[in-house]
Amino acid sequence: MNKFLKFLLASLAISASVNAQNHVIDQSGKTFIPSKITVRVGDTITFKNSDPFAHNAYTDEENNEFDVGMQAPSKETVITIKSADSFNVECAIHPNMLLEVIVK
Amino acid sequence: MIFKISLSALLISSFLFATQDMKKWLRPLEVPQPMDNKLTSERVELGKLLYFDARLSSSEQFSCATCHSPKRGWTDLEPVSKALGAGRGPRNSPTILNAGYQNRQFWDGRVKTLEEQALGPIEADVEMNMPLDELIAKLDKIDGYVKLFNQAYPSEGGITKITLAKAIASFERTVVSTIAPFDKYAMGDKKAISKKAVAGFDLFKGKAHCMDCHDNFNFSNGSFHNIGLNDGELQGKELGRYLTKQRAAWYGAFKTPTLRDVTKSAPYFHDGSVKTLEEATSICSSGGRYANGVKNKSTFMLDRKLSQTEIDKIVSFLKTLEGPDMKLEVPSKFPQ
Numbered sequence: 001m002n003k004f005l006k007f008l009l010a011s012l013a014i015s016a017s018v019n020a021q022n023h024v025i026d027q028s029g030k031t032f033i034p035s036k037i038t039v040r041v042g043d044t045i046t047f048k049n050s051d052p053f054a055h056n057a058y059t060d061e062e063n064n065e066f067d068v069g070m071q072a073p074s075k076e077t078v079i080t081i082k083s084a085d086s087f088n089v090e091c092a093i094h095p096n097m098l099l100e101v102i103v104k
Numbered sequence: 105m106i107f108k109i110s111l112s113a114l115l116i117s118s119f120l121f122a123t124q125d126m127k128k129w130l131r132p133l134e135v136p137q138p139m140d141n142k143l144t145s146e147r148v149e150l151g152k153l154l155y156f157d158a159r160l161s162s163s164e165q166f167s168c169a170t171c172h173s174p175k176r177g178w179t180d181l182e183p184v185s186k187a188l189g190a191g192r193g194p195r196n197s198p199t200i201l202n203a204g205y206q207n208r209q210f211w212d213g214r215v216k217t218l219e220e221q222a223l224g225p226i227e228a229d230v231e232m233n234m235p236l237d238e239l240i241a242k243l244d245k246i247d248g249y250v251k252l253f254n255q256a257y258p259s260e261g262g263i264t265k266i267t268l269a270k271a272i273a274s275f276e277r278t279v280v281s282t283i284a285p286f287d288k289y290a291m292g293d294k295k296a297i298s299k300k301a302v303a304g305f306d307l308f309k310g311k312a313h314c315m316d317c318h319d320n321f322n323f324s325n326g327s328f329h330n331i332g333l334n335d336g337e338l339q340g341k342e343l344g345r346y347l348t349k350q351r352a353a354w355y356g357a358f359k360t361p362t363l364r365d366v367t368k369s370a371p372y373f374h375d376g377s378v379k380t381l382e383e384a385t386s387i388c389s390s391g392g393r394y395a396n397g398v399k400n401k402s403t404f405m406l407d408r409k410l411s412q413t414e415i416d417k418i419v420s421f422l423k424t425l426e427g428p429d430m431k432l433e434v435p436s437k438f439p440q
């Protein structure tokens with residue numbers, strides 16, 4: 001690969017990450033707030049825990065699978081959207097907590 | 105029917121009187137139903153026949169009601185039922201009361217809907233041991249059932265796994281809690297339960313922190329916890345939800361059960377290891393049976409330092425969650 005191409009690709013990657021947005025999801029009162037978001041591939045979601053006890057956001061949806069793991073109070077975890085498939089996030093401890101993620 | 109209507113009228117009007125913070129303790133009148141299986145009287149009646157019909161088992165000795173009997177608080181009152189379920193330890197058969205409101209079924213939440221749940225026990229060798237294909241062929245020869253299935257699910261292809269599951273689930277959705285003394289209290293009748301029980305309710309919500317998990321009208325928020333019934337590495341004991349997928353949060357975790365009609369369903373816990381409500385309350389308020397060294401014990405499970413008198417108060421509150429048995433005619437004749 002010639003140098004120019006490498007440069008071009010690198011700058012493209014940078015501009016992509018500049019365009020990527022971060023979305024904050026708060027976990028408070030055993031609910032995801034907001035409970036529905038629209039994102040793009042490459043965007044990130046920050047899961048914040050404002051409750052005084054642990055949560056564990058996860059999805060088993062194949063192409064965007066992630067597991068925040070046991071998340072202690074006031075901790076934050078960031079995940080990246082990998083594929084253009086919409087999915088639902090659940091809490092492993094409190095299955096009544098549901099977050100709908102629409103990927104555009 | 106008239107009885108039903110007047111009962112719900114009473115409930116609706118009482119809802120208006122319950123104060124905002126007490127409303128969450130009252131059962132919503134309508135049970136959630138999937139779009140493709142709305143409740144109709146044909147479906148419920150058919151499901152009821154199937155639920156009580158021992159011909160659904162290969163020995164013709166077991167029905168769903170063997171392990172979930174309305175006469176025994178919708179359980180079998182055995183510590184653990186013989187129902188093992190692939191690779192799982194023996195478990196206590198849970199009540200099916202208000203199961204229609206749950207969004208996860210089984211102690212480990214391995215299925216979501218009652219439809220998905222219903223077919224499992226029929227095929228399980230430790231339960232009814234009846235391959236579904238054989239069962240459907242058998243039911244197909246019973247004219248009475250063919251007719252009832254066609255009436256309940258017209259143009260859904262007669263008796264299939266799907267319609268079988270839908271019918272049983274429909275009956276289960278009608279198995280709901282009745283108005284217990286506590287509900288009358290929640291609706292504003294302050295004399296409906298004793299002072300001792302009121303004190304117990306306050307402890308339940310406050311100092312004892314039971315409400316952290318046993319919340320809302322069903323006294324369960326459906327959450328999964330390891331409450332320290334077994335020690336650290338569980339020594340070959342039940343791993344709970346961890347068996348469905350090895351997620352650290354699920355190690356030794358079980359679903360928080362409802363406490364409605366809990367007086368009717370001893371013994372308690374997923375392994376049926378506890379005989380009385382006193383003992384259950386004491387375990388749940390003292391940081392679990394094993395205080396230390398339990399891997400993944402819930403952070404809610406702390407020693408709340410309750411006195412014996414306080415435990416007695418909570419137990420007398422739990423007793424006010426017992427409602428009258430629901431009106432139910434157990435079928436004595438089955439389709440031929």
Ligand SMILES: [Cu+2]
Pocket residue numbers: 030054055056091092093094097
């Ligand atoms: Cu949670």
